[in-house]
Amino acid sequence: MKVKKKVLMALAIIIIITGITLLSNREKPELIVVYGEIKKNIETEFIYSHIDSETFPAVVRSSGNKPVETEYTGIELSKLFDSLNIPVGERILFDAYDGYRIVLSKDELNEPKNLYLAYERDGEKMKSKKQGGNGPFQLIIRRDPFSQRWIKHIKTITMLPAS
Numbered sequence: 001m002k003v004k005k006k007v008l009m010a011l012a013i014i015i016i017i018t019g020i021t022l023l024s025n026r027e028k029p030e031l032i033v034v035y036g037e038i039k040k041n042i043e044t045e046f047i048y049s050h051i052d053s054e055t056f057p058a059v060v061r062s063s064g065n066k067p068v069e070t071e072y073t074g075i076e077l078s079k080l081f082d083s084l085n086i087p088v089g090e091r092i093l094f095d096a097y098d099g100y101r102i103v104l105s106k107d108e109l110n111e112p113k114n115l116y117l118a119y120e121r122d123g124e125k126m127k128s129k130k131q132g133g134n135g136p137f138q139l140i141i142r143r144d145p146f147s148q149r150w151i152k153h154i155k156t157i158t159m160l161p162a163s
């Protein structure tokens with residue numbers, strides 16, 4: 001009886017530790033927008049169900065591969081910020097989970113149908129870097145044939161004053 005109890009205890013401990021490990025490894029995608037002193041957490045569901053979502057074609061140039069015709073679904077950035085009531089800065093800084101960063105100007109943001117926060121590629125939700133994808137969110141610049149600024153794995157968007 002005592003032995004049985006010990007075995008059960010050990011099993012329970014193993015189950016609890018496994019559970020905690022699994023939970024802490026499960027990343028919930030999140031996006032943060034910073035403006036002034038305010039840090040706003042944007043829910044993934046807010047983005048996935050956004051009324052201004054659009055699907056559009058784009059050519060993807062990934063290093064070591066031929067250009068590929070793809071379809072992205074995303075929200076035009078200016079519309080996203082409008083819907084969140086976030087004032088646009090003179091410069092908009094994007095930081096990714098891998099340390100990559102790019103900056104956009106307000107003028108660029110106001111170019112119609114050019115800048116998109118994409119969350120789906122060819123009808124599938126984009127996966128995180130950990131899961132081997134380019135997502136969960138990537139900036140697509142439709143009229144930029146060079147994809148250096150198509151920042152993947154966006155973590156934070158920060159509104160900045162003019163430099």
Ligand SMILES: Nc1nc2c(c(=O)[nH]1)N[C@H]1C(S)=C(S)[C@@H](COP(=O)(O)O)O[C@H]1N2
Nearest residue numbers: 061062063096098100147148150151152153
């Ligand atoms: N987060 C992040 N985004 C990024 C990069 C990166 O290293 N990290 N590389 C950029 C560059 S230089 C290119 S050409 C495109 C495509 O990158 P890939 O060739 O790694 O797919 O993503 C851009 N976005």
Ligand SMILES: [Mo]
Nearest residue numbers: 062063147148
């Ligand atoms: Mo690149």
